[in-house]
Amino acid sequence: MSTADTSTVFLDLDETICEHPRSTADRLADAFDAAGVEPFFDVPDFRRRLARVTADSAVELREKCFAGIADELGRDPADALAVARAYEDPDPTEVEFLPGAEAALDALAAGHDLALVTNGDRETQRAKLAALGIEDRFAAATYAGSTGVVKPDPDPFHRTLSALGIEASEAVHVGNSLRSDVAGAQAAGMEAVWLARVEEDADCVPEYRIDSMRDLHAPPWV
Ligand SMILES: [Mg+2]
Numbered sequence: 001m002s003t004a005d006t007s008t009v010f011l012d013l014d015e016t017i018c019e020h021p022r023s024t025a026d027r028l029a030d031a032f033d034a035a036g037v038e039p040f041f042d043v044p045d046f047r048r049r050l051a052r053v054t055a056d057s058a059v060e061l062r063e064k065c066f067a068g069i070a071d072e073l074g075r076d077p078a079d080a081l082a083v084a085r086a087y088e089d090p091d092p093t094e095v096e097f098l099p100g101a102e103a104a105l106d107a108l109a110a111g112h113d114l115a116l117v118t119n120g121d122r123e124t125q126r127a128k129l130a131a132l133g134i135e136d137r138f139a140a141a142t143y144a145g146s147t148g149v150v151k152p153d154p155d156p157f158h159r160t161l162s163a164l165g166i167e168a169s170e171a172v173h174v175g176n177s178l179r180s181d182v183a184g185a186q187a188a189g190m191e192a193v194w195l196a197r198v199e200e201d202a203d204c205v206p207e208y209r210i211d212s213m214r215d216l217h218a219p220p221w222v
Helices: 024-035 043-050 058-073 077-086 101-109 122-132 155-164 178-187 213-217
Strands: 008-011 113-118 140-143 171-175 191-195 208-210
Touching: 008 155, 024 043, 024 077, 043 058, 058 077, 101 113, 101 213, 113 122, 113 155, 113 171, 122 140, 140 155, 155 171, 155 178, 171 178, 178 191, 208 213
Parallel strands: 008 113, 008 171, 113 140, 171 191, 191 208
Antiparallel strands: none
8 A cells, every 4th residue: 555655635625624514403393394305314314315416406416316215215205305495505614623623634635635526516615615614725626516427427537637747646635435435536546535524334445434524634544
């Protein structure tokens, strides 16, 4: 395993660098309530479907996810669409750093270039970076949600490597999703650090596992 030649650290944004103070679970519960539908699925179901769906907007993405879950469970698709439409998008300017994440960026930047590889759309993610005051921290940024080809497809990683003119062996990727971040980075030939905030089943094994962004204050690959 490498790594003295690791020059660059790729990072996911949502639930890796930052999060919303009001959780996805809270907002999903609100959406069921507002739609007058008895809750019939949970956030892990949502995340599981999310990795398999692409769409042009957040609403369309939710509609496809929720309808897919309803289909799996034999529930009324109309209920799923009502919940998808009642779900309120979080305000991107209200994001907060995960514990240790801001110091992790400082520590990593001392010895590496940083790049962002996120599945979100450019406008929303740029608003989060600005709110956090870190919009100038990344040598490259790929907003996969704006192109339709999202992690775990290796394309967002390949494009970021190309933008920086580096090889996959020179970078590691840090992210909170085994299915999107770890599998995607490995598909692009990179090593991956899994921020294991929530246990997740997947067919891939991360090269490194951390429990907190604080663990990056001394990078595990050095
Ligand atoms: Mg994430």
